Amino acid sequence: MSSKVIKGGTVVTADRTYKADVLVEGGKITAIGPNLTGDQVLDAEGCYVMPGGIDPHTHMEMPFMGTYSADDFESGTRAGLSGGTTMVVDFCLPSPGQSLLEAMQAWDNKSSKACADYSFHMAITWWSEQVWKEMATVVDRGITTFKHFMAYKGALMIDDDEMYSSFQRCADLGAMPLVHAENGDVVAQLQAKLMAEGNNGPEAHAYSRPPEVEGEAANRAIMIADMAGVPLYIVHVSCEQAHEAIRRARQKGIRVFGEPLIQHLVLDESEYAHPDWDHAARRVMSPPFRSKLHQDGLWAGLAAGSLQVVATDHCAFTTEQKRYGVGDFTKIPNGTGGLEDRLPVLWTRGVNTGRLTMNEFVAVTSTNIAKILNMYPRKGAILEGADADIVVWDPKRSKTISHKTQQSVIDYNVFEGIEVTGLPRFTLTRGEVAVEESTVKARPGHGEFVKREANPAPNRAYSTWKEITAPRKVIRDPANMPAGV
Ligand code: DUC
Ligand code: ZN
Ligand code: ZN
Ligand code: ZN
Numbered sequence: 001m002s003s004k005v006i007k008g009g010t011v012v013t014a015d016r017t018y019k020a021d022v023l024v025e026g027g028k029i030t031a032i033g034p035n036l037t038g039d040q041v042l043d044a045e046g047c048y049v050m051p052g053g054i055d056p057h058t059h060m061e062m063p064f065m066g067t068y069s070a071d072d073f074e075s076g077t078r079a080g081l082s083g084g085t086t087m088v089v090d091f092c093l094p095s096p097g098q099s100l101l102e103a104m105q106a107w108d109n110k111s112s113k114a115c116a117d118y119s120f121h122m123a124i125t126w127w128s129e130q131v132w133k134e135m136a137t138v139v140d141r142g143i144t145t146f147k148h149f150m151a152y153k154g155a156l157m158i159d160d161d162e163m164y165s166s167f168q169r170c171a172d173l174g175a176m177p178l179v180h181a182e183n184g185d186v187v188a189q190l191q192a193k194l195m196a197e198g199n200n201g202p203e204a205h206a207y208s209r210p211p212e213v214e215g216e217a218a219n220r221a222i223m224i225a226d227m228a229g230v231p232l233y234i235v236h237v238s239c240e241q242a243h244e245a246i247r248r249a250r251q252k253g254i255r256v257f258g259e260p261l262i263q264h265l266v267l268d269e270s271e272y273a274h275p276d277w278d279h280a281a282r283r284v285m286s287p288p289f290r291s292k293l294h295q296d297g298l299w300a301g302l303a304a305g306s307l308q309v310v311a312t313d314h315c316a317f318t319t320e321q322k323r324y325g326v327g328d329f330t331k332i333p334n335g336t337g338g339l340e341d342r343l344p345v346l347w348t349r350g351v352n353t354g355r356l357t358m359n360e361f362v363a364v365t366s367t368n369i370a371k372i373l374n375m376y377p378r379k380g381a382i383l384e385g386a387d388a389d390i391v392v393w394d395p396k397r398s399k400t401i402s403h404k405t406q407q408s409v410i411d412y413n414v415f416e417g418i419e420v421t422g423l424p425r426f427t428l429t430r431g432e433v434a435v436e437e438s439t440v441k442a443r444p445g446h447g448e449f450v451k452r453e454a455n456p457a458p459n460r461a462y463s464t465w466k467e468i469t470a471p472r473k474v475i476r477d478p479a480n481m482p483a484g485v
Helices: 073-082 100-113 129-140 160-173 184-196 202-207 211-228 240-251 262-266 269-273 277-281 292-304 319-325 342-351 358-372 465-469
Strands: 003-007 010-012 017-019 021-025 028-033 040-043 048-051 053-058 085-092 117-124 145-149 176-180 232-234 256-258 390-400 419-429 432-436
Touching (some): 010 358, 048 358, 053 073, 053 342, 073 085, 073 419, 085 100, 085 419, 100 117, 100 129, 129 160, 145 160, 160 176, 176 211, 184 211, 202 277, 211 232, 211 465, 240 292, 262 292, 262 342, 342 358, 342 390, 342 419
Parallel strands (some): 003 040, 053 085, 085 117, 145 176, 232 256
Antiparallel strands (some): 003 021, 010 017, 390 419, 419 432
16 A cells, blocks of 8 residues: 655644644555655645645535536535545435435435545425434434525425424434524515515625524524524524524533634625626625624634634536526525635635634634534544545645636636635645645545434433423312313
């Protein structure tokens, strides 16, 4: 078996920074220390050797809003590798009424060409006894997180009754629910009102989804999860109202995780006021970009630990696809890309500015994600025995982000023109060099499904669930009831 040694670099993990060589054999890290030798030497002089990024939230080739997201598992994972991300967690999305097992099969097929490892969440888009049953099979197959849409009324949205049932089922299975937290009923009314007033441009998308709809839904999901006795993961936290709900819950000992996106950390609502329709529509996603005030709150949350991970919700659509919504903003496919840019942009705007330490950077892009999603230390670690998913990070390498040089198949980039300093020199996926400077040699089919374990028992220690579900005493003597009318 041939070996590789990553030589002369500084290892940066979520909790340590130290000089060491890293030996890689058979797709695993087999030694860490001084003066290691191997068949092939990768020069890491002047670089940081970090666990490869994990993106916990992507949508490859997803049927959505009358079309399919444009990047598939090949171009998507290639984009990830190019930017130092060595794993994605994508969403199996059954259409309402469809079997979860069928959706899982569809995603198995789509992902066979992945260039990097991947795992799945399962979306709960409808509710029935069949879904209840199939959730156990899904968990057995290594998918232990279930996503719930509180928005997209008439399509993917489920109501509180269904959500509470599904959350209880998650608790029993040792699984964790995820939520897209937006009040879909309020959004639908605001959309109708705006359209009736002739407000049909992409800016109206943002008007129809104010921070309050997100804050309300986040708070509601947290309370319902607590009553079901299950931890909760809130995707794409974009505003203080949602962040505040998470912070408050965590201070009470409720186990809730918050995931901001790199887009919301650096892009703001002024993008929707751009005079060019295409420019604004390309940035339509849910939740929409917010004001600078919200951005500051998200950065602070990452540093303080009230928010734990940074994702992309990579869901890329071409300009042509975005134009389905000319004249009706509710038909603009929701989604933006960012998989290739998440690490460089977060490093540039986070580490280079002093907002995040290097260790915090590793935590929020990789290690915390691996821990929260039960993949640690196979993923998210520079440790002997861990998968050799490694990024050799050159803090001096710079580029200007441009759609002309990106791996994603779409014809623009929401970060266009942003100058980043800090880029991969090498990206390794299970020991294979997929990126060397600007050369990407990703191999379709190399990626493997990462099975995840359920938690051994539902963790209801701090939950109000116990109180709410405890047997209640009948207080009044039935013999002494007043006569009914
Ligand atoms: N938001 C998006 O913008 N796209 C995909 C799904 C979602 O929730
Ligand atoms: Zn979402
Ligand atoms: Zn999403
Ligand atoms: Zn391989």
